[in-house]
Amino acid sequence: MGETSGLGRAALVRDGVELGERDVGLLREIDVTGSVARASTNLGRSRARALTRIEELESAFGDLVERQRGGSGGGGSRLTDDATRLLNRYERLQVALSATAHVPETVLEGTVSSIAGELADVETSVGTVRGLHDGVSLGDLVQVRIGADSLTVLEPAADPDPDSTSARNHLSGIVAEIEPGETVFTVHIEAGGAIFRALVTEDSVDRLGLAEGCGVVLTWKATATRLTHEV
Amino acid sequence: MGETSGLGRAALVRDGVELGERDVGLLREIDVTGSVARASTNLGRSRARALTRIEELESAFGDLVERQRGGSGGGGSRLTDDATRLLNRYERLQVALSATAHVPETVLEGTVSSIAGELADVETSVGTVRGLHDGVSLGDLVQVRIGADSLTVLEPAADPDPDSTSARNHLSGIVAEIEPGETVFTVHIEAGGAIFRALVTEDSVDRLGLAEGCGVVLTWKATATRLTHEV
DNA sequence: GCACGTTGTATCGTAGATGATTCAACGAAG
DNA sequence: CTTCGTTGAATCATCTACGATACAACGTGC
Known part of the structure; x- marks a missing residue:
């Protein structure tokens, strides 16, 4: 017998593709670690899956992750400005929804x-x-x-x-x-x-x-x- | 190249069980049709799955559907007052979230x-x-x-x-x-x-x-x- | 007693998302 | 030229939610 609480889950939609909490977590971790490989292992996820997911997202939202293969340290990835704008927008939506779900x-x-x-x-x-x-x-x-x-x-x-x-x-x-x-x-x-x-x-x-x-x-x-x- | 739009998905949570849009659709259809069987076929869903789902929900939210087996017409089901209260609450949450997601x-x-x-x-x-x-x-x-x-x-x-x-x-x-x-x-x-x-x-x-x-x-x-x- | 349509219950198959694994391609640094 | 850790890409396995199906149990009405 627990308390009933309301819950709002945020997502940004474009061309039928939905950018949700899981995607945001991935992009954030890429931003922090500088590579999709480190990000996915840190999150306990499959790197292959992460890459295909990024391509799905990019097919709808445009370039999000600049990936470089080879080079010093083997390469790496960084977020585009569009991606950080998207993350900021998601964060605002998330906070606003959580607020209206919890406010009396x-x-x-x-x-x-x-x-x-x-x-x-x-x-x-x-x-x-x-x-x-x-x-x-x-x-x-x-x-x-x-x-x-x-x-x-x-x-x-x-x-x-x-x-x-x-x-x-x-x-x-x-x-x-x-x-x-x-x-x-x-x-x-x-x-x-x-x-x-x-x-x-x-x-x-x-x-x-x-x-x-x-x-x-x-x-x-x-x-x-x-x-x-x-x- | 589509417009990016925000989206808020509502859910009521209790004891780890999440009552979402799909569940609300089921309960609504039960309310309208008077039986789980008719509701699930109308929605193109499995009746067996619908029944187990109802039990999952009831384990957290308490009695939601009064089911009667046998009797005139073979039996039937109807929503409890708690269930309609829950549906009203869900509706308010849904509308409020959709509003904050779409408002400038x-x-x-x-x-x-x-x-x-x-x-x-x-x-x-x-x-x-x-x-x-x-x-x-x-x-x-x-x-x-x-x-x-x-x-x-x-x-x-x-x-x-x-x-x-x-x-x-x-x-x-x-x-x-x-x-x-x-x-x-x-x-x-x-x-x-x-x-x-x-x-x-x-x-x-x-x-x-x-x-x-x-x-x-x-x-x-x-x-x-x-x-x-x-x- | 029989018919009827519902609820209760169990089993199987399927589809989609995801992780695990493997190997090739890459390019700067030394 | 070699090394290194990354990206790119393919394949297989797994897990979970869900539908499909089948059959028993039930109780009112005829």
């Missing part, structure tokens, strides 16, 4: 009341909420998902003119619980019968004087709100 | 100038930016990633008192380009020599009167900013 979420349920392009309005227990959808229809029962990292907490006094910001969804509530971290706190806010979770830095907690029972205003962007069908 | 990003480079717990300050071309890291050290060269869906755009006049909001990073710039969508626009904003990309709804573009050359203020949360090593 708040989930609302409701029915779709209007649709305009990629956006839809949903009637929920906290009022109508706007978010991005991917093929819902009028009247559908949907889940509304808001990541804790995209909720902004404001002092009620600073409640901004809704016409002057691009954050369209907003709502007032009271702090129900503050779950401490090292310097990042998860603040639970009760609003309209639902519990919202927002990630807030320690010094924001101090600046805003957040404490249980405090009244606050929540703001978040429609484009950070995702709608999914309810099964 | 803005990337800054810089060096870490201070670290406090999960947070770190990075000196970049646009000034010092605060974000979440996962094991960086002082002086490290890092990438700063901000998803376009977590950037908030404000009118300069409405620039809020930084002490009244939990959005700590903020910056002024001018609109360089507006990339239209159906109802969601991608606004490119030049600030400090860098180009920021923000997702903004059509009516926010109207309300704020956004157009090329406009001065605006960008705001985003430190907890929506991710730092990764540069390779």
Whole structure:
């Protein structure tokens, strides 16, 4: 009986070829060791397989590894600039996915009341909420998902003119619980019968004087709100 | 020569067992058809394999499928409430991951100038930016990633008192380009020599009167900013 | 009691990915 | 010219996931 945890696996795709974690590990080790041979033995993998894999990747992504046969030390390999750019891109994707998989979420349920392009309005227990959808229809029962990292907490006094910001969804509530971290706190806010979770830095907690029972205003962007069908 | 695109694959993990897209497809089809037999033939899969897979999943996630052997129609199967909850959770994760994989990003480079717990300050071309890291050290060269869906755009006049909001990073710039969508626009904003990309709804573009050359203020949360090593 | 379609279970075959092994080709350094 | 450790390339073995198949067990309805 373990805890259920979410997991996001990153991959970069081009021309049907998928560059995944395993490939990134190989390229990194080549970068470090300077040869495919050393890299593959260090990783406990077959050198032949590594080479054919590199050619598969290069057929889609272009030159990644400059290989030289013969020469001082017998030869060697080094990554191209394209390859390091690709690795950097993969790293960003990986971190971003891991983050959204692990960040707390708040989930609302409701029915779709209007649709305009990629956006839809949903009637929920906290009022109508706007978010991005991917093929819902009028009247559908949907889940509304808001990541804790995209909720902004404001002092009620600073409640901004809704016409002057691009954050369209907003709502007032009271702090129900503050779950401490090292310097990042998860603040639970009760609003309209639902519990919202927002990630807030320690010094924001101090600046805003957040404490249980405090009244606050929540703001978040429609484009950070995702709608999914309810099964 | 194709376009490189990012991809996020969702999975729920528990006790080492991974519930992925394939499993979700099976469970969904069982829910629809009412039997493992019909589900597996509909999906072109082996019924025997489907049953053993269900048992693997249940060994980690608990009862998912109530199977009845014999009876009217020969028997049948239906999902437990836990299973539908799991499917809903998977759907949210899947949509959230796909979203962060496809949303435009803005990337800054810089060096870490201070670290406090999960947070770190990075000196970049646009000034010092605060974000979440996962094991960086002082002086490290890092990438700063901000998803376009977590950037908030404000009118300069409405620039809020930084002490009244939990959005700590903020910056002024001018609109360089507006990339239209159906109802969601991608606004490119030049600030400090860098180009920021923000997702903004059509009516926010109207309300704020956004157009090329406009001065605006960008705001985003430190907890929506991710730092990764540069390779 | 019999028919029916499902679940339960075991065995076999296949396809794809991967490692293991081997040998040739290479080219700078000494 | 020889040495050296690499790249290049082919072949074989292995492992794993999966489908194919077959048969028993089950229980409701006729």
